[in-house]
Amino acid sequence: EPTPLEAALAHCESEPIHIPGSIQPFGIMLVLNAELTRVEQLSANAPAHFGLSPEQCLRASPGQLLPEALYELARALLEQDSAQYQSARHHILAYRSDPFVVLEIEPRDDVRRPDGATGLELAFGRLLQQHDSTAVTRVLAQEVRRLTGFDRVMVYRFDPDWHGQVVAEARMDELPPLLGHHFPASDLPAQVRAMYLKNPLRLIHDIRQQPVALLGARPGLPAVDMSRGILRAVSPLHVQYLQNMGVAGSCSVALVHQGSLWGLVACHHGSALTLAPARREALLQLVQFAGQRLFLVNAQQQLAYQQRLYQLREQLAHHVQRQHSRPGEVFRHCADDWLALLQSAGCAYLSGERRLCAGTVPGEASLRRLAGWLEQQFTPALPGRSSWFSDQLERDLPFSLDSRHAFAGLLALPLTVDQGQSTDWLLFFRLEQEEIINWAGAPEKDLTRTEQGYRLNPRASFARWQQQVRGHSPVWQAQQLHAARDLAQDLAILAGSARMARLNRQL
Template sequence: MAPGDEVTLDNCDQEPIHIPGLVQPHGALLAFDASGCLRYVSAQAATLLPTALPVLGEPLAPQHFDALPEVHAALADGQREPIAGQPAHLEVQLGGRPYDLIVHAIGTTVVAEFEPRPQDAQAHADFAIAAHRAMGKLKRQTDLDALLRVATSAVRELTGFDRVMAYRFRHDDSGEVVAEVKAEDLEPFEGRRYPASDIPAQARRLYVINTLRLIADVSATPQPVLEAARTSSPLDMSHCVLRSVSPVHIEYLRNMGVGASMSISIVIDGALWGMLACHHRSALQVPYTVRMACDVVAQVLAANVQSLLARDRAREAEAAVELRASVINAAVHADDLVTALAPLAPALASAFDAPALLLAQEGRLLVHGAISRDDAADLIQGLRELPEPHDDVLSTQAIGRHLLANASAATAGWCGLLGLRFDSMLGGWLVLLRREQIETIHWGGRPEKEYTSGPRGPRLTPRGSFEVWKEEVRGTSAPWNDAQLALARQLLDELARATTARMADLSRART
């Protein structure tokens, strides 16, 4: 897709959002080539900046910004040391007004962006204290939910947004609002799920390298970036602070009644783990320094999330070792595995995050959880009748679609199955079950009339997003993760070993 082609709901993951040729109109952009000539300028730069500017195609000369030697120096410095993605920041006065000047290099091009400092920008001292307090609080949190809540509160306190959410990506790039602070009269979004397509892949890639974006006024008309020569390539705005965002996303925000939006990436191990996403009902120009403090909050947050996740993984691994030992203990020389393991059913189910568990061998069947005995027996029968499996660990997110089309358990909403065939002679199965994802999530949204719908239709509304997510996950459970699959394999080995040992005992007793 080329810049200027029409963006639709079907091709928006192809939209080259890094070269929109447009900036948000609250600031001005100037970009210079390696020889110091002005190659790109945003249309309103001359109106916004009360100073002499070079003409397109002409070099930056000392008389430009003559009152501002430091601006000239920053631009010259940028040209000597082009470090992409590492912007330099200056506070400058133009015509008696304060501006934030952000300079960065992309390739050999040096980009200077000017943002007028909002008149009511929080006093420096207050804001530094608030930022400092937020970092301290973030560092003290020892559980993930509390950590995310503290981060959303900190960003809300620093910026004044009406709503700040922590949005966490799931295994399939869909997302969930896992924490939220908001103005009281706004409808809560916490717990909501959104499909991967609400933040297309190219946007996610960009958000890993450029971690903060502000859409200061959703209803402002973007300004074109003029080019010195038609033959030159469009300016790569991946690292620009004024980059104008995709029209599809603007329509989405407008439909939701959002007047300003900001989001900050939570990057862990080079991948986008989540975002802090902020909404305001009217326009909101968050000063650059405040945005940078929010970016630091997100970095501290990411580091803490990473260490809490590592701690949780270590705890889970420890619990798995203990569980395995209990299983070995209970199973060793047990005459009847089903009875011997019954007391461990709750711990086993919980280790696999499975609300139901079945254990069967010969004519015995243990049922744990809210599945009917008939559905359980039918499922075990179905598994026993399957053709000889390649693997004694079976896993699926969709029993009805991929394993047993006619299982009554599947009809009753059981979709995820992790099955361990530990005794092929006597039909020994340990089965963990999960429900359909949708059954566990309820739409708490207000009626759709709360939202408007633009030219691209109702898809770009919270309800439209939820419907897409529901379609994508219909008939499936959440997936089994690697740790759970590894534990399954270990337990299978132990149960199979116990079964073999019992057979050996029995045949010894017979001889």
């Protein structure tokens, strides 16, 4: 039996957003059969466009209804899955959506040629000058805002658990900042995220306008899948979300890295958001270019991290070579560097009764208790190679560490192993994640119970997530765990040498 929250979240994920049966009114839709011989459906705003009644439209053949150019375009689909065409007055997007062919027709009210090209060259140049990911995302947000004029442009990055954070922002001065804010995974349910891999740009023109229904659906035929289009009507849940945020129009573009969704460029506008097709194309190019730059710079940063780790290990090896170096001395020399490398608040080296500490660590009594507990819980096979870690100590430890500081994360590495037990430990501590800030005022109602089951109010989901996130540290990333194990293994060699010598004598 799922909990009410689980039931509500499952409902969010089951909403079939690809087949809303209606469109946004900034264009019209014609749905043809695959042979292009009949009009199967059309949006309720289409008949007026053709100066006919709905019945006349549905009876007409596509050839009668569409100027020749459109018909040619539809025929181009016999060769490919989607095609675009500009006429003097219209922009037409056509795509195959089995068993249909869908035509989306937008008036070109922006016939002026956008100054896109030159603007983009400047933006590309600026992006190439940035050498770390923060700077790349900041320039991306600025350049998108310059290209589009939206009130707020954010770069939103997903975490492995699919919650996300605003990592860069360019906005109108009057708006409150959202930079650094985290949002729960349920704000973008799984099927919404999946959609970005099929169609990288989502445009929400104006949530205050009513969606326009499709007419003419016949029983026995599937609903029209609009995933690949631009006119798809907006989920009512998301309309409420944007309303709560004080946003009328929204546009988001996927940042895709190695086939999975890395993040979004998310744009908000207080009034209707219009983005002519040529400008959409320019926006896509800008985001794609920036993504390439971002992922390159990220890879370089990872390499630099590896190099830093390598340096620290060399430093350690150097100490080991100087015979007189003892683990304690090494710790005193190196601890601050290790803290920076592992993004930890504090670090402790426990050896029997001896304790060496750097940064913010729990008090003496807590450390003693922790060491005792670790020894009981955890029987390492190899010193330095195994570890115990948590980013939620409240859940994973049966006692609390310290009341003065909010310790929420721990990485514990055994340095010596004696009959399956470790007596020496290297411990890294992290504090509770701080950047969780509320927004949009007090969260509203909680879960609501309807005839159909539990439903989640968009803002309530945020309050719940915020509660749930209390007591978490940032997660230990694979790269950090590897780095810590490498360091610990080196240190274990040092710490274990005396013990080894003794064992050798016994053999």
